Amino acid sequence: MADIQIVQEHNLSPERARAAAQQVADKVAAEFGMQWRWEGDVLRFERSGVEGALTLGEQRAALQIRLGLLMSAFRPAIEAKVTDKMRRVFAA
Numbered sequence: 001m002a003d004i005q006i007v008q009e010h011n012l013s014p015e016r017a018r019a020a021a022q023q024v025a026d027k028v029a030a031e032f033g034m035q036w037r038w039e040g041d042v043l044r045f046e047r048s049g050v051e052g053a054l055t056l057g058e059q060r061a062a063l064q065i066r067l068g069l070l071m072s073a074f075r076p077a078i079e080a081k082v083t084d085k086m087r088r089v090f091a092a
Helices: 014-032 071-089
Strands: 002-009 035-039 042-047 050-056 060-067
Touching: 002 071, 014 035, 014 042, 014 050, 014 060, 014 071, 060 071
Parallel strands: none
Antiparallel strands: 002 060, 035 042, 042 050, 050 060
């Protein structure tokens, strides 16, 4: 299995951080066909071969993605797209 971990600092209010996280979830769901759900301040998502969580903190968002064997071949592309999206939506 391949893991992707991305931490993005932010200066957003809790409400704006949650809205930013929702943008990331919507983008990931649309591109990779994932299902997601909120559990408090943690956004969990999954599909066959992929699972992960985006945890919101006061000044940072931490994303962890676990890729299965077949999806690990796409790790560089997935990591690049998600990193870029997080950088853009969590920018002040």
